[in-house]
Amino acid sequence: MWDLESKKAVITGGTKGIGRACVMEFLKLGAEVMFTARNEEDINNFTKELRKQGYKATGLVADAEKQEDREKLAQWVANNWKKLDILVNNAGINIRKRARDYSEEEYRKVLEINLVAPFEISRVLYPYLQESGKASMINIASSAAIQDVGTGTPYAMSKSGLLQQTRSLAAEWARDGIRVNAVSPWFIKTPLTQGYLEDGKRMEAILSRTPLNRVGEPEEISAIVSFLAMDRSSFVTGQNIVADGGMSIKAL
Numbered sequence: 001m002w003d004l005e006s007k008k009a010v011i012t013g014g015t016k017g018i019g020r021a022c023v024m025e026f027l028k029l030g031a032e033v034m035f036t037a038r039n040e041e042d043i044n045n046f047t048k049e050l051r052k053q054g055y056k057a058t059g060l061v062a063d064a065e066k067q068e069d070r071e072k073l074a075q076w077v078a079n080n081w082k083k084l085d086i087l088v089n090n091a092g093i094n095i096r097k098r099a100r101d102y103s104e105e106e107y108r109k110v111l112e113i114n115l116v117a118p119f120e121i122s123r124v125l126y127p128y129l130q131e132s133g134k135a136s137m138i139n140i141a142s143s144a145a146i147q148d149v150g151t152g153t154p155y156a157m158s159k160s161g162l163l164q165q166t167r168s169l170a171a172e173w174a175r176d177g178i179r180v181n182a183v184s185p186w187f188i189k190t191p192l193t194q195g196y197l198e199d200g201k202r203m204e205a206i207l208s209r210t211p212l213n214r215v216g217e218p219e220e221i222s223a224i225v226s227f228l229a230m231d232r233s234s235f236v237t238g239q240n241i242v243a244d245g246g247m248s249i250k251a252l
């Protein structure tokens, strides 16, 4: 049971960082995977790379910000699988600014992709998750959902909203055989954080707050996502697993 054999999984934002690590780990564990991203070239390159390694996954160009693209996802699942066992709402962005410097368009974009999109994607895929009878949804939140970690207020708002979305949907959809959990990472080495982590002073500040004295790797998140996706975690729902090297238990 420590695998994802015969499971059908959708992962949003699958070409880079945490999403890409999830695609790789799910394939190794035996799942069939469909992943999304906006950049078609990245999708084609990753798909080719996977094929060379002997894996087959489908990449779909779909922008989580657009409702027609969210529906395209559901249409793909309807045409190809007719049911869905695993949904990873991973696609996310950040725009870091002081609260008063955001334009309305900027902060609404952060909320639309990080908070509204997981809700809408979960809703359009609900009939297929229900059809599974034993489905698992995993939302990628953040340490910023719980503490101020200097990410900017809209990102923090979006991720804390995503945690409550996780708990509320877990309660509502339990009767449909759908579990819903979240994973909240602290700093992980991905293209999203690369520029930020290159600043020596910032890195020093991060390490001084992190008992394990390092930032995380994408595979340290995909491992948790995989466990939550498996039937091995069948009694876990509505939870948030924090992966932060101990940051949240350290005050001084």
Ligand SMILES: NC(=O)c1ccc[n+]([C@@H]2O[C@H](COP(=O)([O-])OP(=O)(O)OC[C@H]3O[C@@H](n4cnc5c(N)ncnc54)[C@H](OP(=O)(O)O)[C@@H]3O)[C@@H](O)[C@H]2O)c1
Pocket: 012, 013, 014, 015, 016, 017, 018, 019, 036, 037, 038, 039, 040, 042, 062, 063, 064, 065, 090, 091, 092, 093, 113, 140, 141, 142, 143, 184, 185, 186, 187, 188, 189, 190, 191, 192, 193
């Ligand atoms: N890295 C960290 O330290 C960290 C910490 C806490 C939480 N997180 C969360 O973890 C998730 C993944 O972060 P990451 O660091 O792996 O990010 P990343 O390196 O920037 O990768 C993001 C992935 O999502 C895709 N994506 C972005 N916007 C999208 C959209 N509108 N529609 C569809 N796909 C989209 C990107 O491809 P395209 O650009 O081609 O669309 C890419 O494949 C995010 O939700 C992030 O908030 C990350």
